[in-house]
Amino acid sequence: MKARIAVLISGAGTNMAALLYAAKLPSCPYEIVLVASNNPDAEGLKIAATEGIPTFAVSHIGLDRAAHDAVMHDAIVEAGAVYVALAGYMRILSTEFVAKWDGRMLNIHPSLLPKYKGLHTHQRAIQAKDTVAGTSVHLVTAELDDGPVLGQIEVAILPGDTTDTLADRVKMAEYQLYPKTLADFVARNTNPEYLTAQVRTLALAQPEADEVLSHGMPCFGINGGKKFAYVSVDHHKDSKTALLVKISGVEEQAMLIDSDAERYYRPAYFGDGWVGIRLDLGDNDWDHIGEWIAKSWRAVAPKKLTRLMDLAEEF
Numbered sequence: 145m146k147a148r149i150a151v152l153i154s155g156a157g158t159n160m161a162a163l164l165y166a167a168k169l170p171s172c173p174y175e176i177v178l179v180a181s182n183n184p185d186a187e188g189l190k191i192a193a194t195e196g197i198p199t200f201a202v203s204h205i206g207l208d209r210a211a212h213d214a215v216m217h218d219a220i221v222e223a224g225a226v227y228v229a230l231a232g233y234m235r236i237l238s239t240e241f242v243a244k245w246d247g248r249m250l251n252i253h254p255s256l257l258p259k260y261k262g263l264h265t266h267q268r269a270i271q272a273k274d275t276v277a278g279t280s281v282h283l284v285t286a287e288l289d290d291g292p293v294l295g296q297i298e299v300a301i302l303p304g305d306t307t308d309t310l311a312d313r314v315k316m317a318e319y320q321l322y323p324k325t326l327a328d329f330v331a332r333n334t335n336p337e338y339l340t341a342q343v344r345t346l347a348l349a350q351p352e353a354d355e356v357l358s359h360g361m362p363c364f365g366i367n368g369g370k371k372f373a374y375v376s377v378d379h380h381k382d383s384k385t386a387l388l389v390k391i392s393g394v395e396e397q398a399m400l401i402d403s404d405a406e407r408y409y410r411p412a413y414f415g416d417g418w419v420g421i422r423l424d425l426g427d428n429d430w431d432h433i434g435e436w437i438a439k440s441w442r443a444v445a446p447k448k449l450t451r452l453m454d455l456a457e458e459f
């Protein structure tokens with residue numbers, strides 16, 4: 145299953161086009177399910193529509209920031225997108241919108257971040273007599289152009305470069321960088337090794353936790369004793385990567401499966417006391433998964449370990 149991406153643009157949309165054409169390669173791990181804009185006249189919307197990609201546009205004029213972001217958010221969710229790629233989207237986003245897409249929204253910026261956040265990046269690089277400019281793809285956080293950098297390409301500045309000639313070459317670099325970085329990013333979120341490593345970090349952070357291999361599965365227990373988490377990778381060729389944790393019993397299991405049958409399942413051979421939580425749907429909330437693991441640890445931990453925690457909670 146390919147990762148579903150919504151691309152947000154305000155203008156020419158040439159980076160969007162680069163993402164779109166890369167997505168036509170059979171091996172590309174993402175697909176574009178929506179191109180949305182705050183500018184109904186954005187040229188990029190025509191490119192997307194001609195390529196058969198659903199488009200959506202609502203002007204921000206006359207709407208306050210939160211209201212406009214909410215309209216965009218609804219359209220993105222409606223399209224079934226799991227990630228958002230900003231590509232020349234000239235809007236400052238509300239903190240609510242950023243929070244909703246935390247860890248799943250990328251942006252491309254025409255400088256070597258953390259240098260030259262904001263506008264006029266090429267002009268500033270030339271004025272500063274820099275010898276290299278470039279482009280960065282980063283995760284979007286509440287601060288403008290500030291989130292963790294996922295990839296960069298340097299572009300040498302030629303003697304005599306103007307803002308325009310430099311911008312043209314940086315764009316060529318952008319067309320390489322964005323599709324590749326986005327592809328690597330979404331692939332990571334379905335990669336069993338990456339997902340297992342994430343669980344490992346969370347599980348081994350529990351008191352007295354250790355790891356063994358059980359029936360080929362990475363398995364986390366307390367001091368070689370009771371187990372509180374397993375990572376199931378393609379178990380019996382089910383092609384799932386999932387976390388198995390303890391729950392209270394069949395009722396909780398049924399309730400979870402009922403609430404989200406794609407994510408939760410009854411793990412074969414484990415019985416009613418466990419639930420499988422898919423990790424390969426591309427939208428993991430690692431804080432939430434950490435809570436599952438801690439809860440599961442607590443369900444099997446010996447009294448002498450939990451007593452201290454109970455005491456701590458009383459105060």
Ligand code: GRF
Nearest residue numbers: 156157158159232252253254
């Ligand atoms: C790109 O240079 C990008 O780095 C910046 O806005 C520009 C968008 O251009 N965020 P286009 O609309 O993709 O042609």
